[in-house]
Amino acid sequence: MIRRALLHLLALTCAMPAAGQEISDRLGPAEAGHELVVRSTTDLSVLRPVLEDFLAAWPDVAIRYEQWLSNNLYRLTLEDCEARGAGADLVISSAVHHMVELVNRGCAYTHVSDQTLALPDALVWRDELWGVTREPAVMIYDRTRVPEEDVPRSRFDLLDLLRASDGPYAGRVATYDIEASGLGYLFAYADSLEATTFGGLMEAFGRSDTVATCCSAEIMEGVLRGDYLLAYNIIGSYALQLAEDNPELGIVAPSDYTLMLSRGAMIPQHADSPQLAATLVDYLLSDPGRAALAEAHLITDLEMLIANGAAAPSLGSSALRPVELSPKLLVASDRHKKQLFQARWRDAFPANSAKAP
Template sequence: MTHRPLSRRAALCQLGGLAAAPALAQPADELLDYAPRARPPEGYPAAYATTVRAAEDEGRLSIHSTTDERVAAPLVADFRRLYPRIAVAYEDLGSTELYHRFIAENQLGREAADVLWSSAMDHMVALATAGHALAYASPEQAHLPAWAQWQDRLWATTYEPVVFAHHKPSLPEGEVPRSHAALARWLAGAQGGAVSYDIQKSGVGYFLAAQDAAASEATFWATAQALGAGRARLLLNTDAMVRQIADGRARLGLNLLGAYTVAQARERPALGVVFPEDYTLVTSRVLLINSRAAHPNAARLWLDYLLSRRGQTVMATAARLYALREDATGETTGAALRQLLGSRARPVALGPGLAAPLANAAYRDFILRWRAALGYWKG
């Protein structure tokens, strides 16, 4: 997500405009709101009408997300076309801020967001295993791969590659590393010009580093040492890395989220994208419904919308996020990505093991070793 000052930037989508005066026969509660009542999606159980009605009576949905507000805007707008009686307050936050803010709000007994939607999969698993996720069996579950949900409490919504990116004018195609081992060798021989995450400050960065270390510990720590030797710039998010690479301030970046990077490469000719050939991590933006949500039924509707074929198609077209469902259509679909990557795709499955690197001792030891490997880092 785009890094901005920590101001509150909730985007409250107000209810639809006034319609003609309702007929006298209309139910009394509907006289209070001129937006039409919504109907359950086609093919849903008849009982879902009760959930829709309850959500409309709640009238509001609050979402905290690592997905940029501008990227999520088409999804929010389409959701409100379906459910015009539900106002949506959407706030985009950094992954670390989202996680710690939610914990703090719960500890202080304050109302937290109804929905958390984050690329830091480990953070979401940690919250779910601590009892912060509401169990809900989505009607869309049958259309998802088995790894994409955990105990009806965590839901993967996207299928996103983790990529390298490079500045084409200063790093010709023949010199671009195309595997993690080749990346470590390139970094060791390069005289600077690399960007990566500051994993102590970026939750997504730490999560991806832990996944790479699990895939090949030797290669990961060789990469960390090479980043230090080359005095790599450490940033907070993919968007910041993309900007520096695209304008030539950096030659190479690693572990960028593919959805943002591929979208920017279409608009910035100097930006090249590499899907690593040894393995390409595939992560997801994971959603949980707050177990103490003030608007739990509206949260259920949002989850079901994101997982629906309609929502997934909006993801792959207007939002240009990689859709998870096989039947979604658009520019960025998981089906097309699976065909492109073949056996090198390494999806990160949801499960309690993802939270293990966040345990106090494991986290401390990993960060200390990372700082020592980089050597120069003094933050």
């Protein structure tokens, strides 16, 4: 009941005005002498235990946490950067192409430590952007309504499932709206580089009236409620946590390949408390921080996916494809490239075209 109520609340926040944040809360003692402003796309309900573990070691520190939709967070952070305003002390976003662009624009503060130096090259860029989580992009489905023989284990299976325009899955599949969700755009763009199935999937989505919507919470709640039978490219951390209390929610890490996202953390160039923010970054990259992130399903490895039944034991590590924090992602933010990509998406989702900016 509590989890369903929370999902309902989070889904409602997706409809809030674009200029507003979703959630704001203060963590830590009221009398704390220092306040760290953290702006993030991560659901506070998921990240709260991690932040509270950090604060336990810093009794004179509090965190003001602001939860934003990814596109809004990008615009706000860029505005702060251009105005040379303080804004946040730390920004954490799942839309890491936004973060790479912000770093490229000179909006980030440099920080080097033993923890950041230990990161693999794919998860750090210019000592200004760090990948702090490991989360798969998965398919989810309703175990009570989708027969076992229909469960898609790969994108090829999903294509077969959506082949008939009047089949039982017509209008009953959901995915992110790539214009409303920066994460949705990132996953779709990564798919276009990785998958020989991408063009076919776009056509199949359009033919089968697949629903495109803004938010993880809205999509997952729709699956649990029975509005959708399955959903594609959903962030696995939220799905794995939700499945703990809702065993009817099935999860699949696609066997052809599974995208692995690392949320990007950046200290804004003009942050009020950059050193304190750097301390939080180092905690997130430390062994205690990684343990707390794993407990929240924000760090997921292949063994965890197999143990949760999301991946077959035969799935190899080569099927996990990390989204690298690198200049390659600047192409995803190129205005002309993005316009062409979105035009192709609108052809597949004509119902969303009227809402496009």
